[in-house]
Amino acid sequence: MKIAIMGAMPEEVEPLLKFFGEYETIKYANNNYYKVNYKNSEIVIAYSKIGKVNSTITASTMIQKFGCEKLLFSGVAGAVSPDLKVGDLVVATKLGQHDLDISAFGHPYGFVPEGAVYEETDKDLIQIAKSVAKEKSLDLKEGIIVTGDQFVCDNERKEWIAKTFQADALEMEGASVALTCNALNVPVFILRAISDAADMDASFSFDEFMISSAKISADFVITMIDKIIDA
Numbered sequence: 001m002k003i004a005i006m007g008a009m010p011e012e013v014e015p016l017l018k019f020f021g022e023y024e025t026i027k028y029a030n031n032n033y034y035k036v037n038y039k040n041s042e043i044v045i046a047y048s049k050i051g052k053v054n055s056t057i058t059a060s061t062m063i064q065k066f067g068c069e070k071l072l073f074s075g076v077a078g079a080v081s082p083d084l085k086v087g088d089l090v091v092a093t094k095l096g097q098h099d100l101d102i103s104a105f106g107h108p109y110g111f112v113p114e115g116a117v118y119e120e121t122d123k124d125l126i127q128i129a130k131s132v133a134k135e136k137s138l139d140l141k142e143g144i145i146v147t148g149d150q151f152v153c154d155n156e157r158k159e160w161i162a163k164t165f166q167a168d169a170l171e172m173e174g175a176s177v178a179l180t181c182n183a184l185n186v187p188v189f190i191l192r193a194i195s196d197a198a199d200m201d202a203s204f205s206f207d208e209f210m211i212s213s214a215k216i217s218a219d220f221v222i223t224m225i226d227k228i229i230d231a
Ligand code: ADE
Pocket: 076, 077, 078, 150, 151, 152, 153, 170, 171, 172, 195, 196, 197, 198, 199, 202, 206
């Protein structure tokens, strides 16, 4: 089996590269892809760089050039739900684009014709995540995650996103990755650990907790790999 694991920033994939240890580096489309042989499977790891366009290119490359059959995303997010605190793990059941707006033509926010407001994620992969969480006694929350090409650090914007999308967390890549995988029929899993509360203190909180939260998320994905291969 070929499995893709991607993040957006170097810090989000460094724990994975450290865990697997040996990898081949392939340069393609202005990015590095790290190929690992693991238990008769191939794992391709990459960080896309931040944002919807970069993450779309990387997810598409993972699938169309490297032939990945499942894609897992690991990284950090800002909390929208007051129940989510720094370090909490949240897996996306569905994702939307909070900055996609043709409401001037009467469409709902996040919607374009022939598209959908939300992209769903793979239920089997979520099931595997839940069983790992149970075995390791880790708290794994499920929720709606929204994506946009902006670092949200403003309560008013956050409240609008909460109300409009019923979102639990927000970040800058998940929905575009899910949309790409769904278009190409590849099961997708999006996991995030909270780094900040998307409020006026978000940039300070992000700087303080990004590395530790990125590791919490990456460590969790590592524990899922054997189960995915054996499934
Ligand atoms: N990723 C982590 N925190 C974020 C925030 N506040 N806005 C956008 N993406 C994020």
